[in-house]
Amino acid sequence: MHCSSQPDSTWKLERSLGSSESSYYLPSRANGVNDMYLHLGFIAPEHVVRRARVRMVWAILRIRHPLLASKVVMHDYDDIRFVFTPPQSPEEALVDADCNLEYKASTKDDLIDSYLNGTRTLSNERLSYLLMSPGGTSLPTPPLTPSSTFESTSDEREYPSYNHDLMICATHFLGDGMALHQFANDFFGLLGSNKTISDLEAQLKEELCSRWGRDSTTTAALPNALEDNFHVDQNRLRRAVEKVDFQLSQQALVGGHAFRRQAKQPRHTIVPTVSYDPERTKEILKKCKARGVSVSAALFAVCNIAWAKMCSEKQDLPMMMYSALNLRPYFTVKPANDSYWFLAVGYFNVILPTFIPRSIDISSVFWHRARAAKEQSTRAAKNRMIVSRSLLMAEERGQRARLWAKEDDERERGTFVPPPPPAMVTDTAPRAPSAALIGLSLLGNLDGIYKHGAFPPIKLHTLTTGSRQRSGGMLLFGYTFAGKLWISLGYDVNGFEKVMVDQFWENVLHTTDELLLK
Structure with missing residues (x-):
């Protein structure tokens, strides 16, 4: 298939970051706060993970999802832009993919620790990155030249399988967890398909041509910012009602508990993780279903009971937890691009009592609070004001991030003057x-x-996810993967009183065993 080169070799697409994206971008500038990672451990034959094949798949997906291959240019605090320059040829797309791909002989734990606590991997010029740690004997990769790039390296012989580790890295203002996992599935779908290098080459050429060829210059677009995915009613009365509703909803957020912080030390994030084998996971799912709740609702109750067991003060005040809400189902504007790589999260809170009544069986208290968490989560997702609340929260977070970014920059230059x-x-x-x-x-x-069955040569067995944190960051993850329930706690080990966090994590695991398994 012949695809004409662009009429203008400097053709670029730009769009401004929305408030939600800016609220993630501005704090990330200094040290990569919120830069996401997704680690996947898998078993596959060596030829599946050869660099030539991996970079071909990576190139196809960067063509399909332009924000992955974009850069960020900041002109001012309220003028920050994504800039995407489409590759002029398949070879150029491969060079770009290769520059953002690294093969590294490391263990899973070392990969994660280095990403979370080492020098920042991403930057304004590199919004996404792949790290591959292949197992088995390293195989030669053809040099990246036009004459050998598309050379077939596929071999139909049976190969032994080895364990490999993949880390997908992306800035949080680029997208969210839903984008990250959908991308990983598509990545393995191509990598583990029966397509040869030549087949993948043809797909790269076709997608580059159809998406960014000469005929696409007037219709091509970057994915919308979150705020542009909704029809917003400009009626002034309605806007005033929405602002009052937002303020009232914020005032209703009451929480009187927090982990004690400790003296400032360099941030160091750790991610203790446990998994429950498929049989025990089935028991947990069965128990939750019988009680009319999801595992997610049960995990709110697990954290609540874990904290209440160790809390000796302010028991009259409730405990508040927050979580993310996928806003994609609420979109009312047709997407400008078919990519799913964009940021679309809102937030909601679950508030539960802190005390544990002595007169009531702990199991009854637990399941009652799990149902309360479910009701609050459902109420948040189905609230008729969810879109306006999410947009106003994004606007507020964006404004706050701009103020703090300006203050940080002025402090660094020595020009900061405290406000009266x-x-x-x-x-x-x-x-x-x-x-x-x-x-x-x-x-x-x-x-x-x-879709595990869509890539037969590859067997995924381990998944860990998280992000680079600010000092004193903490986030608990819960998900089912490869038939197992996984729970992990990502936190700054130097930001909190160690005994308190250790006790909480021990209580989380004990509560899960005591109330979800027995």
């Missing part, structure tokens, strides 16, 4: 505390996303 103290306000009712104890990233059944 706010005027005293009298007769104001004291506000209830609104501290969140912990965030929960509840990904659900990931085996619904990963």
Whole structure:
């Protein structure tokens, strides 16, 4: 298939970051706060993970999802842009993919630790990156030249299989967990297909031509920012009602508990992880179903009971946890691009009592709170104001991020002047505390996303995900993958009182064993 080169070799696509994207981008500039990673451990023959094949698949997907291959240019705090320059040829697409792909002989734990705690991997010029740690004997890869790039390296003979590790890295302002997992499934779908290098070459040429060829210059577009995926009613009365609703919903967030912080030390994130074998996972799922709740709702209750068991003060105040909400189902504007790589998350909170009644069986308390978590989660997702609340929260977070970024830059230049103290306000009712104890990233059944049967040579067996944190960051992950329930706690080990976090994590595991398994 012949595809004409672009009429203008400097052709670029740009769009401004929305408020939600900016709220993630600006804090990430210094040290990569919120840069995401997804680790997948898998078994496959060596020829499947040869660099020539991996970079071909990586190139196809970067063509399909242009934000992965974009750069970010910041002109001002409210003028930050994605800039995508389409490759002029398949060879150029492969060079770009190869520059953002690294083969590294490391263990899973070393890969994750280096990404979370070492020098930042990503940057304004590199918004995504692949790390592959292949097992077995390393195989030669043909040099990246036009004459050998598309040379077939496929061999139909039977190969022994080895364990390999893959890390997919991407900035959080580029997308979210849903994008990351859908991408991983598509990546393995191509990598583990029966397509030869020549087949993949033909697909790369075709997709480059159809998406970014000469005929596409007037219709090509980058995926929308979150805010542009909704029809917004400009009626002033409605806007005023939405703002009042948003303020009232924020005032209803009451939480009086937080982990004690400790003296500032360099941030160091660790991710203790446990998995439950398929049989025990089936028992947990069966028990949750019988009680009318999901595992996600049960994990809110697990954290609640784990904290309540060790909490000796402020038991009259509730415990608040937050979690993310996928906003894709609420879109009312047709996407400008068929890519799923974009940011589309809102947030909701679950508030539960802290005390444990002595007169009631602990199991009854647990399942009652799991049902309460389910009701609050459902109420948040089905609230008729969910879109306006999410957009106003994104706007507020964006404004806050711009103010803090400007202050950080001025402090670094030595030009910061503190603002005057706010005027005293009298007769104001004291506000209830609104501290969140912990965030929960509840990904659900990931085996619904990963079509394991679509890539027969590859057997996925391990999944770990998270992000680079700010000092004092903490997030609990819960998901089902490869038939197993996984629970992990990513936190800054130097940011909290160690005994307290250790006790909480021990209580989480004990509560899961005691109330979800027995």
